[in-house]
Amino acid sequence: MEQANSHQGNLHQSVARPAVLITGASSGIGLALAMLYVEKGYMVFACGRNEQRLNAISGVVPLAFDINVKEQIQTAAQTLSDKLAASNAKLQLVILNAGSCEYIENPLRFDGALFERVIQTNVISMGYCLEHFLPLVAINGRVALMSSSATYLPFPKAEAYGASKAAVNYLASSLRLDLKAFGIGVSVICPGFVKTPLTDKNDFAMPMQITAEKAAITIFTELKKAKDEIHFPKRFTLLLKGLSCLPSALINKILAPKIS
Numbered sequence: 394m395e396q397a398n399s400h401q402g403n404l405h406q407s408v409a410r411p412a413v414l415i416t417g418a419s420s421g422i423g424l425a426l427a428m429l430y431v432e433k434g435y436m437v438f439a440c441g442r443n444e445q446r447l448n449a450i451s452g453v454v455p456l457a458f459d460i461n462v463k464e465q466i467q468t469a470a471q472t473l474s475d476k477l478a479a480s481n482a483k484l485q486l487v488i489l490n491a492g493s494c495e496y497i498e499n500p501l502r503f504d505g506a507l508f509e510r511v512i513q514t515n516v517i518s519m520g521y522c523l524e525h526f527l528p529l530v531a532i533n534g535r536v537a538l539m540s541s542s543a544t545y546l547p548f549p550k551a552e553a554y555g556a557s558k559a560a561v562n563y564l565a566s567s568l569r570l571d572l573k574a575f576g577i578g579v580s581v582i583c584p585g586f587v588k589t590p591l592t593d594k595n596d597f598a599m600p601m602q603i604t605a606e607k608a609a610i611t612i613f614t615e616l617k618k619a620k621d622e623i624h625f626p627k628r629f630t631l632l633l634k635g636l637s638c639l640p641s642a643l644i645n646k647i648l649a650p651k652i653s
């Protein structure tokens with residue numbers, strides 16, 4: 394009997410709690426994802442620069458760092474590793490969601506510094522996050538990279554944002570091939586318009602916009618199904634994919650801004 398009890402105790406100890414790390418969890422889609430994963434019983438490492446906002450999310454482990462500062466990512470990864478070990482948790486999922494959007498307002502005065510900022514935050518930082526977090530992902534785990542449905546078509550003023558997210562798409566497809574043999578899956582997430590502080594700044598129409606909560610439910614459900622490409626809302630993203638098959642002359646005619 395004693396032996397059976399001690400065996401049960403070992404079994405209980407060996408069942409590691411699933412953990413997820415989410416960058417950009419202090420706001421918008423990342424915040425909605427963090428709250429949903431807490432509700433689903435995950436240990437959630439919620440990342441962002443704004444410590445106050447991270448501390449206010451109920452049930453998460455806040456991990457404040459700037460994705461554009463390599464040393465801060467390295468320190469965060471050490472903290473993550475220690476906390477996983479101390480809590481007998483295994484990192485099943487890393488969602489690299491943090492990002493920014495800035496538009497090129499005047500194409501004739503192309504803003505190189507803006508271009509660099511957006512590429513840095515949306516792409517280069519992902520390289521350093523992968524360098525430090527990937528070794529901590531469990532076998533059969535998954536990495537999800539946040540892209541955008543903006544990559545399906547060219548959009549005016551989106552030279553920097555679109556280029557950064559197109560790079561994320563390629564990064565995801567290539568990484569998926571290389572991680573296959575190691576049992577780690579890679580998903581790319583391409584949302585349409587989602588209502589968040591990022592899109593609240595936009596001064597143009599955003600058709601079929603959905604809430605961050607709805608976006609989070611779709612991402613959670615599709616990641617559970619280990620989908621390679623997650624795109625939504627489907628009516629919007631399928632329309633973009635359909636339009637992308639048109640000849641480029643026609644696409645230019647439809648999408649190029651008219652000079653008045």
Ligand SMILES: NC(=O)c1ccc[n+]([C@@H]2O[C@H](COP(=O)([O-])OP(=O)(O)OC[C@H]3O[C@@H](n4cnc5c(N)ncnc54)[C@H](OP(=O)(O)O)[C@@H]3O)[C@@H](O)[C@H]2O)c1
Nearest residue numbers: 417419420421422441442443459460491492586587589591
């Ligand atoms: N909303 C949409 O319609 C939409 C559509 C397609 C794709 N996306 C993508 O979805 C992701 C989330 O966007 P969102 O709409 O939820 O925007 P958001 O509400 O502005 O959230 C952006 C998040 O990224 C974090 N972040 C930005 N720069 C950072 C940095 N240098 N270091 C650490 N964290 C940083 C912010 O945290 P701190 O401020 O605390 O640092 C914040 O939590 C982005 O990659 C965006 O491109 C959004």
